[in-house]
Amino acid sequence: MRALFFIPTALGRGALGLVRELGELTMLGMETVRCIFTRRLRWSLMIQQFYSVGVRSLMVVLVTGLFTGAVFTAQTQFHFHRLQMDSATGIVATLAMCRELGPVLSALMIAGRVGSSMAAELATMKTTEQIDALRALAVYPIEYLIVPRFIALTVSMPLLTGMAIGCGTIAGYLVAVPLMGVDGTYYWQHIADNVAPQDIFVGLIKAVFFGVIIATVACEKGLLAEAGAESVGRATTDAAVYGSIIVLISNFFFTLVLNTALG
Amino acid sequence: MDDDIAIRYAGVQKRLGRQQVLRGVDLEIRRGECLVVIGRSGGGKSVLLKHLIGLMKPDSGRIEVDGQDVVPLSEVELVPIRKKIGIVFQGGALFDSLTVEANLAFPLREERGTPAAEITDRVREALDAVGMLGHEKKMPGELSGGMRKRVAFARAIIRKPEVVLYDEPTTGLDPIMADSIDQLIVKMRERYGVTSIVVTHDMHSAYTIAHRIAMLHEGRIYTVDTPDHMRQSADPIIHKFVNGISADVTDL
Numbered sequence: 210m211r212a213l214f215f216i217p218t219a220l221g222r223g224a225l226g227l228v229r230e231l232g233e234l235t236m237l238g239m240e241t242v243r244c245i246f247t248r249r250l251r252w253s254l255m256i257q258q259f260y261s262v263g264v265r266s267l268m269v270v271l272v273t274g275l276f277t278g279a280v281f282t283a284q285t286q287f288h289f290h291r292l293q294m295d296s297a298t299g300i301v302a303t304l305a306m307c308r309e310l311g312p313v314l315s316a317l318m319i320a321g322r323v324g325s326s327m328a329a330e331l332a333t334m335k336t337t338e339q340i341d342a343l344r345a346l347a348v349y350p351i352e353y354l355i356v357p358r359f360i361a362l363t364v365s366m367p368l369l370t371g372m373a374i375g376c377g378t379i380a381g382y383l384v385a386v387p388l389m390g391v392d393g394t395y396y397w398q399h400i401a402d403n404v405a406p407q408d409i410f411v412g413l414i415k416a417v418f419f420g421v422i423i424a425t426v427a428c429e430k431g432l433l434a435e436a437g438a439e440s441v442g443r444a445t446t447d448a449a450v451y452g453s454i455i456v457l458i459s460n461f462f463f464t465l466v467l468n469t470a471l472g
Numbered sequence: 473m474d475d476d477i478a479i480r481y482a483g484v485q486k487r488l489g490r491q492q493v494l495r496g497v498d499l500e501i502r503r504g505e506c507l508v509v510i511g512r513s514g515g516g517k518s519v520l521l522k523h524l525i526g527l528m529k530p531d532s533g534r535i536e537v538d539g540q541d542v543v544p545l546s547e548v549e550l551v552p553i554r555k556k557i558g559i560v561f562q563g564g565a566l567f568d569s570l571t572v573e574a575n576l577a578f579p580l581r582e583e584r585g586t587p588a589a590e591i592t593d594r595v596r597e598a599l600d601a602v603g604m605l606g607h608e609k610k611m612p613g614e615l616s617g618g619m620r621k622r623v624a625f626a627r628a629i630i631r632k633p634e635v636v637l638y639d640e641p642t643t644g645l646d647p648i649m650a651d652s653i654d655q656l657i658v659k660m661r662e663r664y665g666v667t668s669i670v671v672t673h674d675m676h677s678a679y680t681i682a683h684r685i686a687m688l689h690e691g692r693i694y695t696v697d698t699p700d701h702m703r704q705s706a707d708p709i710i711h712k713f714v715n716g717i718s719a720d721v722t723d724l
């Protein structure tokens with residue numbers, strides 16, 4: 210009998226948990242945005258965060274962009290060559306890089322690198338009562354800790370994504386033209402004729418939202434950590450896992466919405 | 473309205489998880505008084521202190537600071553209350569990312585309007601008071617537990633608050649350092665008229681600094697009395713605690 214109810218019960222729990230989780234995320238996100246407009250902005254903290262979020266992620270994101278562009282172009286060219294569609298390789302690879310691969314893979318890397326370390330840092334501050342100490346000193350933790358991280362990540366994401374897209378496109382060219390013998394002039398010409406600025410724009414808009422998602426998830430996991438060392442570990446992995454999953458799922462909906470809205 | 477009462481807990485109850493930590497705490501602290509709170513560890517002493525500055529909200533009951541109930545106040549409304557109350561957290565709660573110096577300057581910088589030169593002076597003065605001069609540039613991670621406690625102490629008093637809450641300020645310190653912290657607590661009170669609540673397990677320290685000692689037992693204030701009366705108490709619960717006799721041993 211109990212086995213019979215196990216699956217529905219687990220599903221129900223999961224659904225409730227998901228709703229609660231989304232509720233917490235929305236509340237934190239809204240409070241953060243409210244804080245941005247109503248409270249003092251901490252510029253020096255923000256610059257520190259730009260450094261640790263943006264500058265220190267450059268390498269990771271550039272490598273991701275380079276090799277994604279390279280492998281995707283190579284794979285496309287292998288197949289398109291057989292179909293004698295060599296001229297479409299550059300277009301497909303560049304569009305994929307701009308609209309999907311660039312933003313999504315950069316976001317996954319950032320969720321793993323930055324989201325998890327943000328959550329770990331905040332969770333440690335929570336369990337060692339540093340967040341209580343801020344409040345006791347009449348400093349609002351959202352203003353002092355969350356807003357700088359949120360802004361830094363939201364602004365860094367499109368910049369990093371733009372660079373990933375650029376690297377991917379260049380890598381695609383290097384693979385297709387010198388390596389696989391596609392005609393260089395036509396390669397660029399086809400891209401120029403078929404890839405519009407709005408294709409890049411779609412990728413960058415997605416990146417902004419992914420930045421918001423990763424920052425909010427990481428901050429929520431960090432701030433809600435309970436006492437104890439294992440909860441810091443849990444917050445860290447949860448931030449990376451949930452951040453990545455929400456990025457992947459929401460990407461599907463962004464694609465639908467943005468394609469309808471912008472074409 | 474009794475003008476002499478700085479802080480009043482009335483019927484404060486708090487449940488955390490499955491545990492009813494506070495079961496109706498009634499306690500009054502007079503202005504300028506040093507009240508020591510004793511009780512078993514895990515008994516809710518830290519929770520009791522956190523309620524006073526709104527870090528936790530009770531399930532029911534009133535908590536008054538200078539006659540004002542702090543329970544319904546929002547984070548923004550709590551700011552003036554928090555500015556007049558300093559707290560030394562049990563684990564120090566120093567900011568990991570800031571040097572000792574920056575930790576001490578933090579409360580002053582946050583007030584804004586304090587000139588940089590004055591901040592430097594007051595940081596030095598506070599470090600000197602806790603015997604930590606020369607460690608300005610260290611990060612909290614490089615300090616021993618006792619040193620961290622002393623820096624936390626200095627940070628709590630640097631704004632010259634009217635009320636200071638000390639959560640086990642001498643636990644983990646060597647006897648000499650513990651004694652000098654006790655002297656500081658006394659000095660804060662004598663020189664600046666600070667109202668203090670000190671949570672401690674250290675009965676020696678309690679007898680040295682306390683005007684009155686309150687015992688928190690099973691979620692309530694079991695007794696509040698002078699150090700002498702506590703020491704001579706015939707009540708078995710108090711007697712066991714102040715003399716450090718564990719129940720298991722006496723049962724034999």
Ligand SMILES: Nc1ncnc2c1ncn2[C@@H]1O[C@H](COP(=O)(O)OP(=O)(O)O)[C@@H](O)[C@H]1O
Nearest residue numbers: 488489491493512513514515516517518519520
């Ligand atoms: N934030 C919290 N969440 C859940 N339980 C807590 C929290 N803080 C304290 N507790 C629990 O409340 C009880 C009292 O804790 P505390 O006030 O720290 O005791 P102590 O008297 O040693 O200072 C403990 O059982 C502790 O596990």
Ligand SMILES: [Mg+2]
Nearest residue numbers: 517518562639
């Ligand atoms: Mg405690």
